[in-house]
Structures are given as structure tokens and as C-alpha cells.
Amino acid sequence: xGLLQNAIYSIEVGIEDYQEGEDKRNVSAVRNVYAGILLLxxxxxxxxxxxxxxxxxxKKRLIPQKNKAGDVEFIxxxxxxxxxxxxEVRFKNLGVSVDxxxxxxxxxxxxxxxHYYTDxxxxxxxxxxxxxxxIIRDFLTNELDESPVSIIDRDLWPAFLExxxxxxxxxxxxxxxxxGFNWKYETINQAVKHAKCYFCESSLVQxxxxxxxxxxxxxxxxxxxxxxxxxxxxxxxxxxYWPDFFEKCVEELLYTDSYIAATEGGIPxxxxxxxxxxxxxxxEEGCCVACDYKPEHExxxxxxxxxxxxxxDLNGLCSYCANLAEKIRRE
Numbered sequence: 001x002g003l004l005q006n007a008i009y010s011i012e013v014g015i016e017d018y019q020e021g022e023d024k025r026n027v028s029a030v031r032n033v034y035a036g037i038l039l040l041x042x043x044x045x046x047x048x049x050x051x052x053x054x055x056x057x058x059k060k061r062l063i064p065q066k067n068k069a070g071d072v073e074f075i076x077x078x079x080x081x082x083x084x085x086x087x088e089v090r091f092k093n094l095g096v097s098v099d100x101x102x103x104x105x106x107x108x109x110x111x112x113x114x115h116y117y118t119d120x121x122x123x124x125x126x127x128x129x130x131x132x133x134x135i136i137r138d139f140l141t142n143e144l145d146e147s148p149v150s151i152i153d154r155d156l157w158p159a160f161l162e163x164x165x166x167x168x169x170x171x172x173x174x175x176x177x178x179x180g181f182n183w184k185y186e187t188i189n190q191a192v193k194h195a196k197c198y199f200c201e202s203s204l205v206q207x208x209x210x211x212x213x214x215x216x217x218x219x220x221x222x223x224x225x226x227x228x229x230x231x232x233x234x235x236x237x238x239x240x241y242w243p244d245f246f247e248k249c250v251e252e253l254l255y256t257d258s259y260i261a262a263t264e265g266g267i268p269x270x271x272x273x274x275x276x277x278x279x280x281x282x283x284e285e286g287c288c289v290a291c292d293y294k295p296e297h298e299x300x301x302x303x304x305x306x307x308x309x310x311x312x313d314l315n316g317l318c319s320y321c322a323n324l325a326e327k328i329r330r331e
Contacts (some may be wrong), residue, residue, distance in 0.1 A: 003046055004144070007039035008151055011136060015156045018129060018163070026125040027113050033132045034110045040136065041087050041098070044143050048094055057090060058082055096143060099135060101256065106131050112201040123170070123234030124202045130167035133160050170204050170233055177207040185289040187282045191249035198244045202234030246290045247278040274309050281309060 014032030017025040045057035052073070056062070059076025060083075067073050082090065084107060091098060109128040113121070137160075140146040149157055178192050195205040208229040230239040239245055251258075254269040261268040273281040275293035287294045297307045300318040302325075307318050314322040 003039050003043040004146075004151075007036045007043060009036075010039060011036035012153050012156055014129070015159050018125065019159060026122065030110050030113050030125060030128050030132075033129060033136075034106065037103070037106070037132060037135055037139075038084065038087075040139050040144065041084075041091070042081065044096060044139075045082070045087070045090060047144075048096075060086065098139065098143075102131055103135055106135065109201055116200070121200050121202075121235050123167075123204055123232075124200050126163055126167050127171075127202055127204060127234060130164045133164055174204050174206045174233060181207060183289075184292075185282070185285055185287075187250065187253070187285055187289050188246060191246070191253040194249055194252035195245070196248045196252055197232035197235060197237065197239060198241075198248045199232060199237045199239075200235040202232055204233040205239060206231055206233050243276055243278045243280070243290045247280050250280050250282070250289070271309055274312055 010032045014029045014036065017029035017032060042058045046054055049056040049058075050073070052067075053075055056074060056076045058081045059078065060080040061077040062074045063077045064072050064074055084103075088098075088100060090096075106128060109124065109131075113124060113128065137148045140148045140151065148160075152160070174195075175193070178195065181189065181192055183189050183192075194203075196203055197205055208231060230245070231237070232239060250270055257269045260266065267283065269283060270279055271281045271283070272279050273288035273291060273293050275288060276291040278288070278290050280290035281288045281293070295307070295309065295312055297312060297316045299305065300307055300321055301316040302321040303318060305318050305320075307314075307316070311317075311319050311322075317325060
């Protein structure tokens, strides 16, 4: 059985697991469908591999050698195949198109279900499967030139459509509930479009009641006595602690920029706030969008160098000058 057949088989088994409706089978459903997606990606690498070694591009280790004609060619070594990150690198170099943000979201949802799944999370299963089907359908059609409705068991195809229809109907209700949302900082207004439940990671977060930021009584703390009610339509939990919710939204909104800064160098778009401890200090805003914290010091009083967030408690000095001052004081 080839990779493509294995991929389709794994996806079909996942749908059958889901149709059983049992908690353990639900987790198995996500596991099998995700495994099927990875096999589809590897099938594309096989199709792009040279004739002399059809498995070349799915091998983790590629070793150069000279062939009989004296030309340099690569061979695959060992039995270990590429992981998702390595597939992404090869696809980008080969011009293969995949919705990576959605695929990594599916990967995170799968991990969440594997480690923290409870019987309160049937919506998260449906969400993961629905988003997976978008990847499956697009990749089969656009990259493998295969017809999804022809290659997948006709008896299971309606289940694909039903899961998608139910999830995206729920998602539409949730997204529309935030249309009137208005917060002091534009980062948050953009971030709530990426709202995630901080209990189960689902995007099915619905705004129930909203009191705009501008209506906050003077002198009242930012997160007390005036805030909004939300709930997760996946796990059913109320979402009433806004710093955690804002942190989750910011991390989702700026995930790509943060990843690039961490892997390729550069300034991250956000950092941990010294006041509330949440990852909601946005450098572009110059403040924490969750608790309103603004740095007291920007430049060192001694050397004028920039003072970072972790140096705000050094009485207006950078860490170097603060250490120097402490050394002089001791002497």
C-alpha cells in the first residue's frame, strides 16, 4: 500500500472513529486524521523526488555522493523521515503551497486533545476535524491533482460535509458576536478575531454581554466591575478572567511574527508585562494592552541607553550602570 492509500485509509478510519461518538474514539479520530494529513504531505515529496530514489525527499538525512557519470546527487540515508517543520522547509523551497498557519493550528489542537482532553470538549474535536478537512480537500485538489469526492469513501464523504457545516455555522455565530467589540487598544480589537478559549484552545468563543471600555467608571481597575461576559461553545466554560483571554488572543494574533523573531532574529512583537505578568506588553503600542502598564523609564539616566522592561526597577538605570553603581557603593 502506497503513501496516498495509507493517507486516505487513516483519514477514513478517523471519520469512522468520530462517528462512534465515544470520548476515546474522538481522540483517536483526531490522531488518525492528522496522521493522514502528514502522509498526504509526504506523498507530495515522493512525487517530487527523482526517479533514481522516489523516497529521497521524505528522508530526514540527505547525503551527497557522485554517481557513475561523476555528477553529484543526493541519496536518502536511514529510516527516519521528515517531521512537519522539515516538510515546511522543503515545501517552501520547492514552491508547494500549504496553509501553514491553519496546519500548525491543527497540530496544536491535536496536542491539546492528546494531553488535556475531557468529556467537555466534543466541540474541539469537531473543530479540529473541520479545519483538517479544509487542508485535506485543498491539498488533494491543488497539489496532488486528486478529486477528494472520488478518492475518499463515498459513504464517508457526507460526514466530512456535515462536520464542516456544523462547525463553521457555530464559528460564524461566535465571530459575529464580537462585531460590536471596542477596546482601548487596536491590538486587542484585532486580536479578538483570533479569540481562543484558555481552557481548551477552541476558537468557538462567544461574546454574551459587552460593556465598552469607554464606559469604564473613572478610577475603576481595568478588569473589575465593568467587563464583558463570554463563554466557550466548545467546552462550555465561562471565560471571565480577561488578562488570560487577552494573552491568548495576542499570542494567536502575533504567533507568526513572534516565531520569526525567535528563529531568524529580530525584536519580538510582545513581551511579558512587568506589572501583570501577562504576555500582553505590545512594543508597537508602548504599553501593556491588558493592564495599561507603561514603562516609567525609557533611557538610562547615566548612559542614555535604552532601558528594557526587565530593567524598570533599577531606579532609572540600565543593568550595566546599576551594577556599576552598586560596585562603587560597596567600595
